[in-house]
Amino acid sequence: MSTSERLIESTRELLWERGYVGTSPKAIQQRAGAGQGSMYHHFTGKPDLALTAIRVTAQEMRDRAEEELSAPGTAFERVSAYLRRGRDVLRGCPIGRLTQDPDVVADPALRRPVDETFAWLRDRLADVLAEGRDRGELDAALDPVATASAVVAVLQGGYVLARAAGSAEPFEQAVDGVLGLLAARVVPTPSP
Template sequence: MSSTSERLIETTRELLWERGYVGTSPKAIQQRSGVGQGSMYHHFDGKPALALAAITRTAEEMRGETEALLSAPGTAVERVTAYLRRERDVLRGCPVGRLTQDPDVMADPALRRPVEETFAWLRGRLAEVLAEGRDRGELPAPLDPAATAAAVVAVVQGGYVLARADGSAEGFTRAVDGALGLLAAHTAR
């Protein structure tokens, strides 16, 4: 990919995270990236195509970072803990999760797809790790991996909301601590 299209995608990723879809105008993308209108439309058919490239890149990056943690050595709980405790800019929120609050993204099936696929993948991957832990006796047999995975994702996304509402990372940290305490209680049985 050319450096011009890379600058456009990276700029759009940042603007979507900061301002959402409506607030990410072609003019704002051009100004921040330093790319002219002609060059922008040479590489992308329009704002929706550029936004799709940016959202897809953000989703792929999130999956890659998460997969590295979940496929690392260690017990299931250690790997889930690594995912929950990974460094995040909690006050900015999740760059994929925030898109679910954007009505324009959620109304467009093409823009919505990478968001849906990412969360489905994340729940599925966490469920696999938790099932592995259950099957190895690290977690109790009655544990429902799919429900627990959904709860872990909800804790992360809800933790972002709490942190943003409080203006402090403490809300996120407390939510993660609570989830890990519940997992620890299951492993102690």
């Protein structure tokens, strides 16, 4: 791993653990095993490095979601696979946690990849749900956009509930709940 890659990876982890304010240049350098000169050789400063780290995390989140959402299966099966995949629930969502960071939210450049990632996720889920509706897998009355927004909200809220309880159980219950609601909209396959 190159020095710039180590700096980015260290920043990603620190942002997830501590947030923007708690991620000092010194902590980044220590975790990356890089000196101050190396950091400022590759990046103009903490905001530039943080933006790069957020973009990398956002792209990783999108790529991972796309794997499940573009896999074979019905719309319900793909959304279910996305929601049930393994996650470090008690650490929270590495992108979602940034929405609680006042410095990230106050900076349009830092907030943009966070907002774009959630917009992408809502759109991608809506596409999958619309596809399922159009194929007759899901009830024709299903609103894919509203349902996709609800799925994302439940997922992010599940992280918050789990962190507050110190247990993954509230997250799992939230996922079970939204999938139960979505399952009620699955159109039964006719018997041969």
